[in-house]
Amino acid sequence: MDFAQIARHIDLFASxxxxxxxxWFFFVQSPALLRRAGRESFVPLQMRLTVVLFKTLQxxxxxxxxxxxxxxxxxxxxxxxxxxxxLGGLINQHFIVPRALKAGGRSRKxxxxxxxDGTTAGFASHGAGEQTKxxxxxxxxxxxxxxxGAGMHLxxxxxx
Numbered sequence: 001m002d003f004a005q006i007a008r009h010i011d012l013f014a015s016x017x018x019x020x021x022x023x024w025f026f027f028v029q030s031p032a033l034l035r036r037a038g039r040e041s042f043v044p045l046q047m048r049l050t051v052v053l054f055k056t057l058q059x060x061x062x063x064x065x066x067x068x069x070x071x072x073x074x075x076x077x078x079x080x081x082x083x084x085x086x087l088g089g090l091i092n093q094h095f096i097v098p099r100a101l102k103a104g105g106r107s108r109k110x111x112x113x114x115x116x117d118g119t120t121a122g123f124a125s126h127g128a129g130e131q132t133k134x135x136x137x138x139x140x141x142x143x144x145x146x147x148x149g150a151g152m153h154l155x156x157x158x159x160x
Contacts, residue, residue, distance in 0.1 A: 004071040008157070011067035011082070014060045015154045018085065021060075022147060025053050047104050050097060057146070058093045061086040064153065078156050084149030092142040100135035107131040 029049075034042045065082040072078040107130075 007067040007070035011064050011071065012154070012157055014064035014067065015082070015085075015150050015157065018057055018060045018064065018089075018150045019147065019154065021053065021056065022143065025049070026143070043104060043107075047101050050101065054089070054093045054097050057089050061089040061146070061150070064150070068153070078153065078160070081149050081153035081156055085146050085153055086149070088142045088144075088146030088149055092139060092146065096135060096138045096142055100132060100139050103132045103135050 030046065033045065037045065061082075065079070065086045068079045068082040
């Protein structure tokens, strides 16, 4: 096995992990925790978990993009799609998520005693309240950009 093949396997693993971890975080863990813990307990825990998730995703996206650049030509669709995923992740990690977390911290007093309010879909759209709505939607938008890039990248890798 040569270095390019090793890089391709690393790329496959990192890209699949990005998609799997994101799906787990947003579609399995978050709804289950929200239902089980209630909004008041869920928000502070979710804020801490979000920091861990996005640091991990950024690292995996960097690894996938670097590995793609090693095993494929730089101007190839493989590298471009990895770059799209990385761009979505970096924008979230460095610009959107920190502001969303600050807004979430400020809104914690507004959710006291409102454990039964809202649904998982409502939380995904609005976050903890009106103060967080814009940033919550921006996080979701750039997660979609990240997943679109990572998903196209993974399909391109598997199809090749």
